[in-house]
Amino acid sequence: MSEMDLSFKAAAASETGGELLDAAPARPKIWRNILHHPGLMLGLTILGILVVLAVFAPWISPYNPYDQHLPQRLLPPVWVHGGNAANWLGTDHLGRDYLSRLIYGARVSLLIGFGAASIGCLIGVTLGMCAGFFGGIIDRVVSFILTCQLALPGLLLAMALVFLIGPSVGVVILVIGFLHWSYYLVVTRAATQKIRDLEYITAARAIGSSRLQIMVTEILPNLFSEIIVIFSLEVGVAVLAEAALSFLGVGIQPPTSSWGLMIAEGKVSVFLRPWLVILPGIFIFLLVLAANLVGDGLRDLMSNESRR
Amino acid sequence: MAGRPLLEVRNLSVTLPVGERKLHAVRNVTFTLERGEALGVVGESGSGKSMTSLALMNLLPRNAIREADVLRLGEHDLLAKDRQEFSRSLAGKRMAMIFQEPMTSLNPVYTIGQQIMEMTLPGPARSAKDIRDRAVYLLERIGIPDAGGRLKQYPHELSGGLRQRVMIAMMLMNEPDLLIADEPTTALDVTVQASILKLLMELRKELGMALILVSHDLGVVSQSMDKIAVMYAGELVETGPVADVLGAPQHPYTQGLLASIPAARDGGARLPSIPGTVPALFALPEGCVFAPRCIHVQPQCRTIRPPVQSAQNDHLYRCVMAPDSQRLSLAKPPSAHTSTAKPSPDTLLSARHVGCTFTIRAGMLAKARSLTAVDDVSLDLAEGEIVALVGESGSGKSTLARILLGLQAPDTGEVLIAGTPVQSVPPFERAKLVQPVFQDPYSSLNPRKTIGQSIGRPLELHGQDSPAERKKIVEQTMELVGLPKRLFNNYPSQLSGGQRQRVAIARAIILKPKLLICDEPTSALDVSVQAQILNLLLDLRDELGLSYLLITHDLAVVDCVATRIAVMHRGKIVELGNKDDILSSPGHPYTRTLLGSVLKVDMPALKARADHAPEMQAHTGLLR
Numbered sequence: 001m002s003e004m005d006l007s008f009k010a011a012a013a014s015e016t017g018g019e020l021l022d023a024a025p026a027r028p029k030i031w032r033n034i035l036h037h038p039g040l041m042l043g044l045t046i047l048g049i050l051v052v053l054a055v056f057a058p059w060i061s062p063y064n065p066y067d068q069h070l071p072q073r074l075l076p077p078v079w080v081h082g083g084n085a086a087n088w089l090g091t092d093h094l095g096r097d098y099l100s101r102l103i104y105g106a107r108v109s110l111l112i113g114f115g116a117a118s119i120g121c122l123i124g125v126t127l128g129m130c131a132g133f134f135g136g137i138i139d140r141v142v143s144f145i146l147t148c149q150l151a152l153p154g155l156l157l158a159m160a161l162v163f164l165i166g167p168s169v170g171v172v173i174l175v176i177g178f179l180h181w182s183y184y185l186v187v188t189r190a191a192t193q194k195i196r197d198l199e200y201i202t203a204a205r206a207i208g209s210s211r212l213q214i215m216v217t218e219i220l221p222n223l224f225s226e227i228i229v230i231f232s233l234e235v236g237v238a239v240l241a242e243a244a245l246s247f248l249g250v251g252i253q254p255p256t257s258s259w260g261l262m263i264a265e266g267k268v269s270v271f272l273r274p275w276l277v278i279l280p281g282i283f284i285f286l287l288v289l290a291a292n293l294v295g296d297g298l299r300d301l302m303s304n305e306s307r308r
Numbered sequence: 309m310a311g312r313p314l315l316e317v318r319n320l321s322v323t324l325p326v327g328e329r330k331l332h333a334v335r336n337v338t339f340t341l342e343r344g345e346a347l348g349v350v351g352e353s354g355s356g357k358s359m360t361s362l363a364l365m366n367l368l369p370r371n372a373i374r375e376a377d378v379l380r381l382g383e384h385d386l387l388a389k390d391r392q393e394f395s396r397s398l399a400g401k402r403m404a405m406i407f408q409e410p411m412t413s414l415n416p417v418y419t420i421g422q423q424i425m426e427m428t429l430p431g432p433a434r435s436a437k438d439i440r441d442r443a444v445y446l447l448e449r450i451g452i453p454d455a456g457g458r459l460k461q462y463p464h465e466l467s468g469g470l471r472q473r474v475m476i477a478m479m480l481m482n483e484p485d486l487l488i489a490d491e492p493t494t495a496l497d498v499t500v501q502a503s504i505l506k507l508l509m510e511l512r513k514e515l516g517m518a519l520i521l522v523s524h525d526l527g528v529v530s531q532s533m534d535k536i537a538v539m540y541a542g543e544l545v546e547t548g549p550v551a552d553v554l555g556a557p558q559h560p561y562t563q564g565l566l567a568s569i570p571a572a573r574d575g576g577a578r579l580p581s582i583p584g585t586v587p588a589l590f591a592l593p594e595g596c597v598f599a600p601r602c603i604h605v606q607p608q609c610r611t612i613r614p615p616v617q618s619a620q621n622d623h624l625y626r627c628v629m630a631p632d633s634q635r636l637s638l639a640k641p642p643s644a645h646t647s648t649a650k651p652s653p654d655t656l657l658s659a660r661h662v663g664c665t666f667t668i669r670a671g672m673l674a675k676a677r678s679l680t681a682v683d684d685v686s687l688d689l690a691e692g693e694i695v696a697l698v699g700e701s702g703s704g705k706s707t708l709a710r711i712l713l714g715l716q717a718p719d720t721g722e723v724l725i726a727g728t729p730v731q732s733v734p735p736f737e738r739a740k741l742v743q744p745v746f747q748d749p750y751s752s753l754n755p756r757k758t759i760g761q762s763i764g765r766p767l768e769l770h771g772q773d774s775p776a777e778r779k780k781i782v783e784q785t786m787e788l789v790g791l792p793k794r795l796f797n798n799y800p801s802q803l804s805g806g807q808r809q810r811v812a813i814a815r816a817i818i819l820k821p822k823l824l825i826c827d828e829p830t831s832a833l834d835v836s837v838q839a840q841i842l843n844l845l846l847d848l849r850d851e852l853g854l855s856y857l858l859i860t861h862d863l864a865v866v867d868c869v870a871t872r873i874a875v876m877h878r879g880k881i882v883e884l885g886n887k888d889d890i891l892s893s894p895g896h897p898y899t900r901t902l903l904g905s906v907l908k909v910d911m912p913a914l915k916a917r918a919d920h921a922p923e924m925q926a927h928t929g930l931l932r
Contacts, residue, residue, distance in 0.1 A: 198751040198752075199748060199751045199752035200753055200762075202744060203812070204765070205715055206713055206715065207770075208734075208735035208739040208769060208770070218754055221754070221756040221757070222755065
């Protein structure tokens with residue numbers, strides 16, 4: 001089929017004085033590539049399920065995650081001796097349904113993951129593009145800020161900040177976001193430096209584009225592939241950071257449900273009732289794994305696409 | 309051994325898997341090479357010439373499939389040797405290869421001495437001192453003064469030309485029987501190119517070594533090769549003694565290639581060009597690979613694979629048409645330029661004593677050095693003129709272009725555009741007067757924008773028209789530069805180099821500027837496509853009344869289109885005048901060097917060589 005296509009097109013093109021062209025449209029190809037990338041598909045599937053759970057938590061979860069049934073506390077999951085089908089994954093130390101709390105925990109984790117990654121993205125990309133595009137003194141100042149940021153002990157600082165400001169989901173998002181922009185900066189700075197000297201930028205200047213216009217309309221679209229990859233990886237990092245903060249007691253506060261908090265609450269009985277720790281652990285693992293799979297997969301696809 | 313050629317290649321094919329498809333990079337290539345013979349392989353990008361040389365050196369990508377009936381060097385059967393065996397016994401010893409890019413083919417962390425001497429290991433036959441002596445001798449032989457001291461230098465301390473000489477010295481350490489040079493001079497300046505080629509030819513004679521020179525440049529190959537092989541789309545379409553093939557080309561592709569070389573023409577007439585570009589051969593066509601672009605195409609060309617015919621003894625070609633020396637000229641290009649725009653007295657652009665100096669600082673504490681890129685340059689350009697700015701890399705041409713475009717302020721002097729200093733013209737006004745066209749069609753278009761977006765962006769920015777009107781104007785402009793409208797929503801990565809350059813030109817002319825500053829607009833393109841783009845520039849001058857400042861290192865292009873020439877050397881304009889005056893009687897020594905370095909296909913000389921050969925009698929109609 002393609003043989004016929006090719007020779008036909010060659011003939012048609014030569015008649016019009018045109019040239020041969022690989023006529024496959026760009027967009028559908030990307031979708032086909034996604035479908036052919038098992039890692040990316042797995043990551044997207046897990047992420048999709050978790051997003052659906054989080055968004056429709058009130059309808060999906062079997063119980064209200066805040067309802068306490070003290071007589072029925074610390075029930076084991078259904079497959080462990082003593083478990084019952086009413087609470088599939090058992091209950092916690094206050095008798096709250098564990099499955100419902102896990103489903104509601106997805107809301108917090110995803111919100112913090114995407115929220116913090118977005119804030120970091122905004123800071124890092126802005127600084128990185130400015131440093132890369134203007135160079136000189138701006139580049140040196142930004143690089144100095146970056147060095148300072150890298151020298152800070154991230155988790156300790158986050159703990160201190162959350163402790164000082166007072167813990168809430170919003171504060172945790174802001175603090176984690178403000179501490180995770182270095183990757184964005186490094187990558188966008190280098191990519192901007194490379195693109196800055198390309199001829200289409202000069203062409204844009206020659207038609208009278210301002211610097212801001214060049215940065216937004218010419219350079220930024222070329223950074224999307226890199227930014228998306230870092231973004232998905234940073235989502236995983238932020239989820240872990242939230243879990244760590246909550247585990248240490250300075251993140252999400254009870255009774256709000258968070259996977260890190262659930263691990264912290266279950267750790268006293270980790271030897272007797274390991275599922276209290278393992279179940280939220282599995283969810284954190286799945287979310288971070290999915291984020292990393294999506295990030296790696298997108299990087300593969302993007303590098304394929306940008307290859308001429 | 310006697311009577312056996314040094315290199316025998318029969319039915320060599322190379323297939324590259326690309327995704328699920330197979331690219332037939334080389335198909336049924338057959339040739340032989342005697343000891344001490346020099347073969348030039350020419351073809352445009354994608355013709356398979358580099359793949360052929362890589363196949364000989366066993367350097368193909370791992371997933372490539374190499375097939376051949378016979379592939380032998382002297383008594384060695386190359387097909388029977390695997391990679392390891394080949395690199396142990398033959399590579400670098402009996403046959404060696406030089407690559408195009410001297411900047412990347414030497415390892416930056418070793419001294420050149422280490423790299424040269426590494427080619428030969430000390431053994432019973434050669435002591436370490438012998439090896440060192442030979443390295444010094446070779447470096448001196450290839451024209452590197454004070455070779456003993458240079459051995460300790462690192463590649464970055466040498467210029468491109470010197471690095472290429474070092475590469476040659478490396479490859480000659482073991483006196484190979486066959487040297488393959490893949491575009492050895494393409495990355496170098498013209499004056500350096502000539503000296504490197506001369507050196508290669510001298511060394512070849514001295515060492516009695518056979519040479520395969522791969523090049524896209526017919527001029528380079530025509531100079532001193534014995535035989536020539538013309539490749540197209542993976543096939544050898546014509547081969548034979550240089551004088552025969554270039555003097556009486558039989559294959560339409562060879563004829564087109566020769567005709568596309570820019571040369572002086574009366575009043576800037578159009579160049580003959582081959583329509584279309586080299587196809588990527590994923591599917592083997594039933595007929596002739598050249599049929600879609602051939603102007604002599606006949607019905608059977610599309611159905612049968614043309615046979616190999618002989619025009620003279622060794623002069624073979626693959627075409628259905630009978631040998632016929634008279635069928636030389638291409639069909640005349642359709643529309644010759646009837647009127648050449650007469651330069652009017654209005655001065656469009658004027659540079660007055662422009663200078664520009666860069667300060668280079670190697671590190672925070674290093675002493676700043678200053679580098680004068682442009683030094684007291686004065687240049688006028690009148691409406692309708694095509695002024696060529698000629699010079700080598702590093703002569704300050706591109707910096708001057710940026711200053712003239714108003715993108716960089718000169719340190720001294722001033723640039724007047726239509727009578728106003730360019731720095732005080734608002735950017736939007738400036739954009740309607742002067743626009744750039746760049747060399748690299750790959751980096752001059754934003755890969756994330758469609759063709760329509762790229763071309764329409766100037767209109768959008770200037771906010772003149774409604775989206776619907778913009779689309780109309782963009783489509784009209786695309787038509788003007790010869791781009792089919794269906795490409796409107798395609799991305800640059802789907803276009804060929806020539807098409808991209810058309811897009812860049814469309815973007816430059818859409819604001820209807822008066823002057824285009826073209827920085828090497830064709831040097832990244834193949835010869836046949838170069839002719840198409842030069843024709844387009846000439847057409848646009850006539851239709852839109854454009855003027856051009858054409859920055860180039862290619863004197864053939866200059867000769868073809870320019871009205872005046874400015875020669876730039878080390879930041880200064882050393883000569884300025886009418887094209888004919890400068891080309892016929894160059895005044896400055898540098899201009900003379902530049903002119904002397906041009907390697908043209910010298911037809912009269914080739915004809916003379918052909919006439920002297922006794923067997924070159926009238927052989928036409930051999931198969932009739």
